[in-house]
Amino acid sequence: MSALPAPSPTALDAGLVQDLRAVFGDRLHLGEAMRAQHGGSEAHFNTVLPDAVVFARSTEEVVAAVKACVARDTPIIAYGAGTSIEGNTTPVKGGVTIDLSQMDQILQVNPEDFDVTVQAGVRREQLNEHLRDQGLFFPIDPGANATIGGMAATRASGTNAVRYGTMREAVLSLRVVTPDGRDIRTARRARKSAAGYDLTRLFIGSEGTLGIITEVTLRLHGIPEAILSAVCSFDTIQGAVDTVVQSIQLGVPLARVEILDDVQMRASNAWSGLDYPEATTLFFEFHGSERYVQEQVETVSELAQGNGGSAFRWSNLPEEREALWKARHEAYYAAIGLRKGAVGWPTDVCVPIGRLAECIAQTKQDLEAASIPAPILGHVGDGNFHVVFVLDPNNPAEAAEAEVLNARLVRRALDMDGTCTGEHGIGLGKQDWLVEEMGEGVEVMRTLKRAIDPNNLFNPGKIFAF
Missing domain, CATH: 3.40.462.10 (FAD-linked oxidases, C-terminal domain)
Structure with missing residues (x-):
């Protein structure tokens, strides 16, 4: 339960505030209460306040926020339901938290293909309620009513994993905003592909350090x-x-x-x-x-x-x-x-x-x-x-x-x-143990991080230190 200093409430660049206000209007929050809500954790980690919170409603708004923050060397933290318990979303370097909970649209259900595409802020229970009438369900159940984007970012598992697998097996494709503001899709809806690197699995479990997940295409199953x-x-x-x-x-x-x-x-x-x-x-x-x-x-x-x-x-x-x-x-x-x-x-x-x-x-x-x-x-x-x-x-x-x-x-x-x-993921709590477990593999992870996020602005301080 080591203390982490809260950043100054005046740390955010005035020009950045103006740019964010132009995109988000009253969905930009600078007040301490909202910042504290996004700086805490379900578990024992101390609260650290971001400098601002914005509520995104589209991938395009996430792109705009990322470009504005990167231009001013400001850290960016993606936030879903806040149910992670290893300090995964704690803004240890301050910056702007992008709350994706209002990106809650179920975009496309393909019952004949047993898949669905959703925005990152869709909740697990919300999705299954929507699917029930079609005889389908999404089985990954981490316990909390987490967002689908957060579940992908932390490679969530849960009570059904023994039969249905984890988020690693459940995700077919992602839409991701990268640290340079690109809007990419990691794959199509096909059930298998040999087309280049497996970008989907690269972002699953990356805890928002490599990209911000804005849409997810998932495998579904028939209700037994x-x-x-x-x-x-x-x-x-x-x-x-x-x-x-x-x-x-x-x-x-x-x-x-x-x-x-x-x-x-x-x-x-x-x-x-x-x-x-x-x-x-x-x-x-x-x-x-x-x-x-x-x-x-x-x-x-x-x-x-x-x-x-x-x-x-x-x-x-x-x-x-x-x-x-x-x-x-x-x-x-x-x-x-x-x-x-x-x-x-x-x-x-x-x-x-x-x-x-x-x-x-x-x-x-x-x-x-x-x-x-x-x-x-x-x-x-x-x-x-x-x-x-x-x-x-x-x-x-x-x-x-x-x-x-x-x-x-x-x-x-x-x-x-x-x-x-x-x-649970690595977050803040198990960084030393990751090095113990993976050895030189962690340096490969650092190499990927440096290549994709050279300024270390996406959820800095998580998974490993530089």
Whole structure:
């Protein structure tokens, strides 16, 4: 929780203010309240104010803002819903934040091709509401009602990743404004291409450091005939993870499978009004035909019972499923609710699934010996799990303890040939670990950054330092 100085409120060039006012009118904000709203984070990072905030409504307006800022050597930060938790949008060098949330138009649905093109500010839930009548849905579900552009910029994942993949697999094409003000498209709508460099994947996960995503073309999927959710408690973390691994090894196409440890279940029961045992628990969801879903449930239920699991509590009623996954989505807030006035420090790692049980078990031992609450939860189907350190913001010793615990967790994951972050991104929080993980690969990233953004104006200070 290191402090970062807020830039002076008078730092913005008067000529730049005039240029931005000409494009955005009253959608240019210089007041402290709006700037503070765009300088904070969902997590433990300190608020740093941008010098101005503009609300864009078109790619052309983004281009105009970029050209005006670059002409005056002013940093630019793209902003969606503000749900990222590694300080990904914190304006550490001040500058102008371009809020894309008003770019919320669904531009083109192609049901016969199972794809859709949207502006970057479209929210995940908004998109699925629009698609429902056509029998289609967009499966990537990071929990928060994030914007599609932000999800692409952070390479988001989530509860459905085990079956449907992540944003890396979901995105067909992007429209991007580059640091020199060019408006480019990274690909067409074809499902595959061998045409030159894969520019789409270059910008996915770049956290706004290489370009500002303004439109996204996404793969869609048909809404399954049957959807069934199930909950199962376990005596041990090992038993829960073994159930998931064995299910995947048998080829069961789990749509969702989430793990919540005993601490998280206690928090979620209290926060969401649930009545599940306070024990390590798996939340499942199965998709397919009625018969196929029943076969999946029977297979996984047998595996769970063999690994010390309880009988399944299951439901195919939409309202019950929605309540279950709403509780999972609110797990972060439930965790913080364990202590009045606390702040959360969420972290995540991802390891090969064969090492997952070992990694979680060793992490659990560390957390049980800690002085701070720290629930475990995660997307065990793809080897990704989270820890939320629940901290007293007025006690520096707790932040120091969390730092040590986080370092042990990430080191453990790297030693198991995993990654320092499965889905949160690097942002401010894991830059040193990126160097540890990627080695000379980070210098290649720096080379790309220098080539595309030589003045380091797009979201400076993120992912790595120069």
